[in-house]
Every structure is written in structure tokens, then in C-alpha cells.
Amino acid sequence: MADDTTAAAPLAGDPIAGDGTTPKIAVIDVWKSFAGKEVLRGIDLEVTTGESLVIVGGSGAGKSVLLKHLIGLIQPDRGHIVVDGEDLTCAEPAVCLAMRKKFGMSFQEGALFDSMSVFENVAFALRRHTRMREDEIAARVHECLAMVHLEDVDAKMPGQLSGGMRRRVGFARAIALQPEILLFDEPNTGLDPITSAAIDKVIVEMRDSLPVTMVTITHDMSSAFRIADRVAMLREGRILAVAPPEQFRVLPDQYIQKFLAGEPLEEEEVA
Amino acid sequence: MAPEATPQNAVVRFFERIGSMAQGLFEEVGRFFYILHSTLYWTFHRPFDGAQWLRQMVRVGVDSLPVVGLTAMFTGMVMALQTYRGFERFHAEGFVGSVVSLSLTRELAPVLTALMLAGRIGSSLAAELGTMRVTEQIDALYAMATEPLHYLVVPRVAATTLMLPPLVALADGLGIFGGYAVSVGLLGANPVIYWEKTFQFLDLNDVFSGLIKAGVFGLILSVTGCAKGFFTTGGAEGVGRATTAAVVMSSVVILLSDFFLTKILF
Ligand SMILES: Nc1ncnc2c1ncn2[C@@H]1O[C@H](COP(=O)(O)OP(=O)(O)OP(=O)(O)O)[C@@H](O)[C@H]1O
Ligand SMILES: [Mg+2]
Numbered sequence: 001m002a003d004d005t006t007a008a009a010p011l012a013g014d015p016i017a018g019d020g021t022t023p024k025i026a027v028i029d030v031w032k033s034f035a036g037k038e039v040l041r042g043i044d045l046e047v048t049t050g051e052s053l054v055i056v057g058g059s060g061a062g063k064s065v066l067l068k069h070l071i072g073l074i075q076p077d078r079g080h081i082v083v084d085g086e087d088l089t090c091a092e093p094a095v096c097l098a099m100r101k102k103f104g105m106s107f108q109e110g111a112l113f114d115s116m117s118v119f120e121n122v123a124f125a126l127r128r129h130t131r132m133r134e135d136e137i138a139a140r141v142h143e144c145l146a147m148v149h150l151e152d153v154d155a156k157m158p159g160q161l162s163g164g165m166r167r168r169v170g171f172a173r174a175i176a177l178q179p180e181i182l183l184f185d186e187p188n189t190g191l192d193p194i195t196s197a198a199i200d201k202v203i204v205e206m207r208d209s210l211p212v213t214m215v216t217i218t219h220d221m222s223s224a225f226r227i228a229d230r231v232a233m234l235r236e237g238r239i240l241a242v243a244p245p246e247q248f249r250v251l252p253d254q255y256i257q258k259f260l261a262g263e264p265l266e267e268e269e270v271a
Numbered sequence: 272m273a274p275e276a277t278p279q280n281a282v283v284r285f286f287e288r289i290g291s292m293a294q295g296l297f298e299e300v301g302r303f304f305y306i307l308h309s310t311l312y313w314t315f316h317r318p319f320d321g322a323q324w325l326r327q328m329v330r331v332g333v334d335s336l337p338v339v340g341l342t343a344m345f346t347g348m349v350m351a352l353q354t355y356r357g358f359e360r361f362h363a364e365g366f367v368g369s370v371v372s373l374s375l376t377r378e379l380a381p382v383l384t385a386l387m388l389a390g391r392i393g394s395s396l397a398a399e400l401g402t403m404r405v406t407e408q409i410d411a412l413y414a415m416a417t418e419p420l421h422y423l424v425v426p427r428v429a430a431t432t433l434m435l436p437p438l439v440a441l442a443d444g445l446g447i448f449g450g451y452a453v454s455v456g457l458l459g460a461n462p463v464i465y466w467e468k469t470f471q472f473l474d475l476n477d478v479f480s481g482l483i484k485a486g487v488f489g490l491i492l493s494v495t496g497c498a499k500g501f502f503t504t505g506g507a508e509g510v511g512r513a514t515t516a517a518v519v520m521s522s523v524v525i526l527l528s529d530f531f532l533t534k535i536l537f
């Protein structure tokens with residue numbers, strides 16, 4: 001539950017107004033613990049409109065938890081998430097629900113509705129939130145599935161798909177409605193290089209052609225540098241660094257250099 | 272340092288145990304009423320998902336026909352057999368029909384049907400929603416600006432609540448028929464007199480109160496199943512626990528509320 005005493009204070013300091021450009025998403029001093037284990041420990045992060053932000057970090061660093069905070073699936077213990085100037089942490093459930101129409105999210109494990117076929121999964125938001133005709137829906141669904149190199153899977157049930165296929169259907173489902181904000185949790189983990197590159201291509205094309213704001217989690221650094229306007233490193237519940245790719249590569253931080261080079265940590269560095 | 276095992280500590284631990292049990296109880300009750308309240312709230316919100324309602328009604332109503340019918344029929348048959356043996360002792364065999372019809376419509380058909388459905392539907396609701404919870408499908412619904420209580424829970428609760436009364440009405444009929452078949456066919460009762468006695472003391476109110484009970488039981492078992500599923504944590508094991516708990520809890524609550532409903536309704 002949000003602590004009421006902190007409700008006004010961080011907003012007064014106004015990271016929202018900043019330099020005149022309102023960030024699409026502002027994460028302000030967000031703390032979260034599960035059963036006494038602190039996962040997020042004071043996250044501050046801004047995502048500007050039309051930007052593609054990539055979050056990297058070790059396994060279990062709290063990336064998925066952070067991403068779920070952005071869309072209000074998890075409420076922070078402390079701190080605020082502000083989307084388009086609206087504070088998600090204080091908002092009424094109805095406001096939160098309406099707010100989520102701006103979002104598309106693909107989950108780490110796909111999270112496909114397993115009682116529905118692939119087609120129905122991708123068409124779900126279109127049917128629910130638009131007045132598109134059935135043939136328009138079918139066209140859009142096939143377009144999205146083709147983008148992630150999936151064909152002839154319409155009638156398949158999620159249980160009949162491979163893990164990578166499920167993740168791609170989840171990706172297609174997230175982009176189907178062409179939302180303003182897209183959140184991708186490891187969209188290309190476990191995919192072969194060609195399919196993975198196809199997903200990167202979809203992200204890059206959307207970044208360059210649409211005013212869409214994207215936050216992507218990935219473990220694949222080459223893919224991160226390809227799709228990112230800025231890269232953020234999450235470690236021990238804090239944002240260690242945020243920088244555009246070319247600067248991120250040469251950051252002097254030891255942990256980041258080891259992360260980029262794929263080297264193990266020394267004994268004393270292990271948290 | 273570990274606390275010493277003094278008598279004071281034992282007392283403290285005892286009250287801690289009571290406290291945590293009470294807390295768990297309040298949590299369960301709170302979740303039940305949370306789901307109940309939100310279901311009522313969302314039932315009257317658009318979009319109205321007619322296809323889902325229909326699908327759930329088939330699942331609850333049509334698919335339960337065999338098990339409900341079988342239960343009711345054999346209950347009626349056993350009732351006839353038992354009361355006949357008893358009433359024979361004071362030459363009141365004529366009233367077997369009345370006893371069978373009264374106890375079926377007022378008590379046995381609603382309660383037994385509800386208990387069967389707690390096993391059949393309550394458990395599957397808990398398993399279904401629990402699986403959706405642990406595989407993040409419920410989160411995915413939220414992420415697509417769809418309230419899961421609206422999309423998932425409302426049609427399931429509504430279908431169960433609406434389908435229980437007709438199922439119980441059918442159970443009434445089949446149970447009475449079972450009693451008739453045993454009495455007339457097996458025990459040699461006079462068919463005309465049996466039939467007459469069956470309806471002599473049976474009021475429409477008896478039937479209606481049974482049907483009202485059925486609706487309330489349907490609400491209880493579906494809300495319990497959905498609440499258990501909706502708040503599942505802890506993977507496959509958690510789903511298993513939620514399923515068991517849904518059946519146990521809704522059965523107990525059905526039996527408890529049956530007493531109070533009977534007290535109120537008659
Ligand atoms: N619902 C939850 N209940 C309890 N603990 C949780 C929950 N969700 C996440 N955690 C804990 O939070 C920590 C971060 O989890 P998270 O899923 O965000 O990691 P991640 O950075 O996405 O890792 P990966 O790269 O492996 O996906 C983990 O230690 C996990 O145990
Ligand atoms: Mg993750």
C-alpha cells in the first residue's frame with residue numbers, strides 16, 4: 001500500500017515538469033519488498049515520449065517487477081509511478097483500468113490465454129476495445145503474426161506451441177492495438193538469431209516510424225544496443241546507470257564492464 | 272537469542288496462534304465479500320459478454336445433469352426404502368410419499384445438489400482461475416485494460432447462481448420419481464395412493480424455499496471457488512491447495528448457511 005505521508009512530497013519537487021518536456025512515464029523513488037526481501041530500493045527513472053528504453057540487469061535483479069510497476073500490476077510500497085501526468089499509485093481502480101488502454105505488454109512467459117486459440121489471443125484487445133469489423137481484425141492479427149514470423153498458427157492452442165512461439169504470440173498480442181506505450185519483458189530470449197533479429201526489427205521500425213514509447217527488458221546486449229535510445233542498468237534494486245548505447249558501452253563502472261564482457265564477478269563483488 | 276521456554280512465552284505463543292488463526296479467518300471472509308461485492312458491481316457494467324454467460328451456463332447446467340440426476344434419483348430411492356422400513360413398524364407406510372417429497376424439495380435436493388456442484392464446479396473454478404493467476408494470464412487481462420473480475424468472475428458466478436435452481440427443480444422431480452419407482456415397483460405400494468400422498472402435504476412454498484436455497488448455495492460455491500482461485504499464490508502446488516480449500520470451504524459454508532436459511536425461510 002502507498003504510504004499517504006509521502007503522497008504529496010515527491011510530486012512537489014516536480015520531476016514531471018523538469019525541463020518542459022513531460023516524461024511519458026516517471027518512476028519516482030519506488031520501493032518494493034516481497035515478504036521482507038527488498039527487491040526495488042529507490043528506483044528513479046524517466047521515459048520520454050517516443051523513446052525506446054532498454055533495461056538490463058542480472059537475473060533476479062527485479063526487472064520484471066519494475067516493468068509490472070509501470071503498468072500498475074504491482075503497487076509500490078513507497079514512491080510513485082506517473083504516466084502522462086497521472087499518478088498510477090493514487091489513482092482509482094477505474095482510472096487505472098482506463099490508463100491501461102494506453103499500454104501493450106508482453107510477458108516473460110507469454111501469459112497467453114490458454115483457453116483461446118492464437119488468433120483469439122491476438123484479437124482479444126481489438127475485439128474488446130475497438131469497433132473494428134471482423135475482416136479488419138483478421139487482417140490486423142495476421143499482420144502482427146507475420147511481423148514475428150508466425151504463419152498458419154491461427155487455430156493452434158497455446159499449449160501446442162513451443163516456448164519461443166508463445167513468446168512471439170505474446171509480442172504480437174501486445175502490439176496489435178498499436179498502443180502509445182509498449183512494455184516487452186525479454187521478447188527475444190530463447191529465440192534463434194534470425195527470429196530474434198526479426199523482433200528487434202519490429203521494435204526498431206516502430207521506434208522510428210511511430211510516436212510509441214517502449215520499455216524493453218533483455219539479456220541480449222547486442223539486441224539492447226540495436227533497439228535502445230537509452231540503456232538502463234538495474235542492480236540490487238537501484239538504477240546503476242542510464243545512458244545512450246554508445247556512452248553506456250564505455251561507462252567506467254566495473255560491474256557494467258563485466259556485464260558487457262560476460263565475465264564472472266570477483267568474490268567480494270557478489271552481493 | 273532464542274526466547275526461553277518459560278510459561279509466559281507459552282502463553283504468548285498460544286495467543287499468537289489464536290491471533291494468526293483469527294487473522295486468516297478474517298482474510299478469507301474479507302476475500303469472499305470482496306469478490307462478492309465486485310461481482311455484483313461489475314455485473315451491471317458493459318460490455319455484457321453473452322457468449323461467455325452462455326458457455327458457463329452450459330458448463331454448470333447441462334454438464335452437471337448426469338451427476339445431479341443420478342444423485343437425486345438414488346437419494347429418492349433410498350429415502351423411500353428407509354422410510355418404508357421405518358413407517359412399516361407403526362403401519363404408516365402410506366406416508367412414505369409425503370416424507371420423500373417434503374424432505375427432497377425442502378432439504379435434500381438443494382443441499383446434495385449444491386454439495387455435488389461444490390465438488391464439480393467450485394473446484395474447477397478455483398483450479399481454472401488459480402492456473403490463470405500463476406501463469407500471469409490474470410495480469411495479462413489487466414494489462415489489456417480488462418477487469419478480470421468482470422471478464423472471468425461475473426459470468427461464472429452468474430451462471431452458477433442462475434443454473435442451480437433449475438438443476439434443483441430437476442432433482443426434485445427425479446428424486447420423487449425414484450421414490451415412487453421403489454415404493455410402487457419394489458415394495459408394492461398402491462400407485463394411486465402413493466401419488467396422492469406425495470402431493471397432499473407438499474406446498475408450493477416448500478418447492479420455492481428449496482429453489483431459493485439453491486440460488487444462495489450457487490452464489491456461495493461459485494464466489495468461494497473464484498475467490499480461492501483469484502488469490503492463488505505459489506505455483507502448481509498453490510493451485511492444488513486452492514482447489515481443495517474451495518471444495519472444503521464451500522461445502523462447510525453451504526451446510527452452515529443451510530441451517531440459518533432454513534430458520535429464516537420457514
Ligand atoms: N510475487 C512475488 N512474490 C515474491 N517475490 C517475488 C515476486 N515477484 C518477484 N519476486 C522476487 O523479486 C526478485 C526479482 O524478480 P524479477 O522477476 O523482477 O527478476 P528479473 O530481474 O526479471 O529476473 P529474470 O531476468 O530472471 O527474469 C526475485 O528475487 C523474486 O524472487
Ligand atoms: Mg524477469
